[in-house]
Amino acid sequence: MRNVDAAGLGIGDDHPPRVMGVLNVSAESPYDPSVYDDPGEAAEYVDEELIGEGADIVDVGLESANKDLDVLSADQELDRLDTAVETLESTSGDAVWSIETRYHEVADAALARGFDMVNDICGFADPEMPRVCREHDAAVSKMASPPDLERPGAIEEVDDIYEALSRNGFTDKTILDPAFGGWSEAKTHADDRETFDRLREFRGYGRPLLVSINRKSFLKTIAGRSTEEALPVSLAATSMAVERGARVIRTHDVAETRDAALVGAEFARDRVRSEAGEVAVEELDVTTVREAERHLDRLDTDPSVADDAVVHTYELRGLTDEAAGALRAATAEPGVGAAFALAGSGSDEAEIPPSATDGGAPRDGRSGLLVATPAEVSAVRSAVSGVSAALDAALEPIDRGSK
Secondary structure, rough: OOEEEEEEEOOOOOOOOEEEEEOOOOOOOOHHHHHHOOOOOOOOHHHHHHHHOOEEEEEOOOOOOOOOOOOOOOHHHHHHHHHHHHHHOOOOOOEEEEEEEOHHHHHHHHHHOOOOOEEOOOOOOOOHHHHHHOOOOEEEEEEEOOOOOOOOOOOOOHHHHHHHHHOOOOOOEEEOOOOOOOOOOOOOOOHHHHHHHHHHHHHHHHEEEEOOOOOHHHHHHHOOOOOOOHHHHHHHHHHHHHHHEEEEEEOOOOHHHHHHHHHHHHHHOOOOOOOOOOEHHHHHHOOOOHHHHHHHOOOOOOHEEEEEEOOEEEEEEEEEEEHHHHHHHHHOOOOOOOEEOOOOOOOOOOOOOOOEEEEOOHHHHHHHEEOOOOOHHHHHHHHHHOOOOHHHHHHHHHHOOOO
C-alpha cells in the first residue's frame, strides 16, 4: 500500500494512525467549539486544543458543509483565507496544515501562503485541483463526491463510492475519504453504516484512507445519543476504523480520538510485509470476496480468483451419518481444496461426542468443521445437493453469505 509524505509527515501503513483536528473559520459551521473568526483566539485554540492534545494535522474549513446552506464561491472562500493564514502564522505548535476547499484557486492560494495539504470535499470535481496539488507537491485528501462543486459527498449508493473516488484520477500523494454524514437527503444512516462495514474495500486503490466519523448521526442513532453525548460511540468507531485500515481520523475531540486510534492500531492484525530482497511482499487486508475484487481490479488481473481469496471456517452440528459422509466425500474429491473434519474422527474413542448444545439439550447427530473458500463452498454444496433437505438448508446461507 502506498505511503504519503505530507510535508514530512508520513501517512500510511508504515506509520502510526494520524489525527486531523478541525478548525472552522466559518460562522455558520454547526459545531460551535471549533468555530473562530478571530485569528488570535483561533491560534490559541489550535495550540491548546488541537496540537497540544496530539493533532498531527490541522484542517481549516472556510465554510460549513451543511447541505441546507448556500455554497460559497471561490472568491468568497478567498475572502476568508486571510483569517486562516493569520491563524497559521500565529500558532507556535508543530503540525501539518490542511485547507478544506473544493476550488483549485483557493487551494493554490493557501498552499502558496503556508498551508501544506488540501482536503478536497468535492473529490476533484474541479478538474484543476490535481494539477495544483502536483505543482505544490502537496498531499490531498479526496472525498467521494459527485462531479458537482455544489454537492460534496452526496453519493447515495454505497456501490458508487468506489467509482467516485477514482474520478479525475489521483496524484502521487492522494489520500481517500469515502465520505460519511448527511450530505444529501437520500443518504441514510443505513448507507453510512454499510459504508463503514465495507471500509476495507476502499483500500483497494492502494492508498491511505481518511475517515471523518466524529459524532456522526449514523453512530449517534445506534446508542440513542445526542451530539453532546456522542463521544463514546465516536471513539468505539475510531478504534474499529483504524483496525479496518483507516490511517487518518478527522475529529473535533483530539486527545480522546488519538487514544482510541492507538488502541485500534495496537490490536490490528499483523500482516506479512517485506522488502528484504528485490521482490517486495505485502499481505493484503482482505476479508471478503468484494475486497479481493477491488485489489484485482487495481492490478488489472483476473477477477475470477477473488472467490479463492478468502477462507472461511464453519461448524456444522446435528449432522446425520449420511450427511457427514457426503461432506467428507465431497471435500475429498480431487481438485477440491475444501476440508471437512468430523468431530471425534481423530480420537481412539468408539463413541462420537455429541454435538454442541444450543441453550440446553445437546443436538442429536455429529459435529464437524468445514473449511473452504467461497468457490469451494459452492462446489461442496452442489456435490451434496439432495442428500438431505436439512443439509441443503444448512449450506444455502453459508453459500450465500460467503460472498
